[in-house]
Amino acid sequence: MFFDQFNYWIFIVLLMIGLYTVMSRTNLVKKMIGLSMFQTSVFLFYISMGKITGGTAPIVVETAIGAPETVYSNPLPHVLILTAIVVGVATTALGLSLVVRINETFGTINEDEILEMEDDT
């Protein structure tokens, strides 16, 4: 049961670690690390989905007459996830640049300290 769907279990574990980090940490950089992990776990999910047992890379090969048909892995989820990786990189870059700006204006990247300052203003 566990080892049959090893990839999917890891996907769920990573997803939950990421989500927990986002929710529990007050340091904004650690929050971004959690968010990246959360997004990365989905990449693993998509890539696992495209794999077919015994399947090869999706490049057309000439098979001899009478030989068994070649089984290909599904390339589409892999292509899709390339797009999602780009989105993930953009999100991380934007998030971290916001953290830099927050550090410049508030002088801290701890969420609790920032909230205290916000109450004052």
Place this chain on the structure above:
Amino acid sequence: MSVFGFHFAALVVVLPLISAAFSALLRGKNLPWALTTIVSALSFYMSIQLLIEVSANGPLSYEMGSWAPPWGIEYLVDPLSGFMLMIISGVSTGVLLFARESIAKEVPEKQLGMFFSAYLLALAGMLGICITGDAFNIFVFLEIMSLSSYVLIAMGAGNDRRALTAAFQYLIIGSVGATFFLIGVGLLYMMTGTLNIADLASRFSEIEDTRPVRAAVGFLIVGIGIKLALFPFHIWMPNAYTYAPSIVTAFFAGTATKVSVYLFIRFIFTIFGIDFSFGVIQLTDILMPLAVLGFLSMSAVAIFQKNLKRMLAYSSVAQLGYIVLGIALANETGLTASIVHIFNHAIVKTGMFLSVGCMFYVIGSPYLKDLNGIGQRMPITTFGFVLGGIGLIGVPLTPGFISKWYLILAALERGTYVSYALVVAIVFSSLLAVIYIWRVVEVAYFREPPEGSTKTEAPLSMLIPTWIFILGSFYFGIETSINVGFAKAAAAFLYGGQ
């Protein structure tokens, strides 16, 4: 439609997307603004042409790069997406007419090129979500819209540094929502082997009883719910709307969450199907309490706000409650009410946020304590705000009344005791709206302006667009054939097209 007109379906998205790159290269106060306004107006023109075409000849399918669906990406304009395209590009164009003076005051001149670049990307993302017929493509456009909106909100940092933390909070919550959406689409693809919405819809009934599909439905509903600021997930929205630059708030209030409502309707009605959504998994039981709690509690919270923009933001969450209630009622009148309220709320709330933008331009503060006697200091702007407020409350002859009328009809159509309770809740929530609008009226007209204040109006270039929205809202409240007509056609299409 001409041969060129056929390509409007692609151009309406591609034009803002490409222009974003050019806008980033432009410098100065006027050039980026002029480019953005022209592009947005062209998109508006193309949207209207598409909507007319769809109303006359039925849904329009456009094959991107001539790859036939379901292999290629299909752009599909149907009565609902055509209507959404018109709302989004229309609101965007109106807000941009207002933008020139307002944004030059809030954002440094050398950043304006980049600012309008992000604005165009957000516009392209929203239009793309509505027009595309491919589930993964929706995710891509959703992220284009979201990433640029985080940037636009953070641009408010010049006025108030809290814009940065608001943008960061929205980034975290928004990314979680989008990732849930991505997981949901992945699970659906796993079970059906297709990403085309029409294809997904036709294969959905065969696999609807499997566990991955149930999980997918959960992920999609929660993911879109977060983006929509559905009641318990709304926490990012008041902050984001309060600290963003005036025109960004006005633009997003009318469009950003409405796009998510569109996704909600698209998934619930087109892909899952009415029988599955309201028969098998009983979405009504989940959405209706959230919607009612949403509009009651958020209207109450709005009463206690000290910041005018934050008050209107909470009111927006409440209005989204009405829209979701219309969907949850699971009948054609309810869906009509939702779709017509998407339009009505867009025009009323944008008008109100633009009036607040005028006040902010002159006074430099959105706090109620600084707006004492604003009715005498800025009579034209304040009168516009109050008229908008009347539309929000839902007094007859205003668009708010039309939406609530259809919503109450839809509630009564269910004919149970719950429906009477719903009618009471809707009326009670409208009374709460009277209170928070009255608080502004009291500050504006019954308090003395501070010593030494003079009568200064915002420039005409800002007042005229504001009044277009305010007067437009009354036009659509009295002559309802356009908004209600298109909403009815869209609802009938979603119910008939099963």
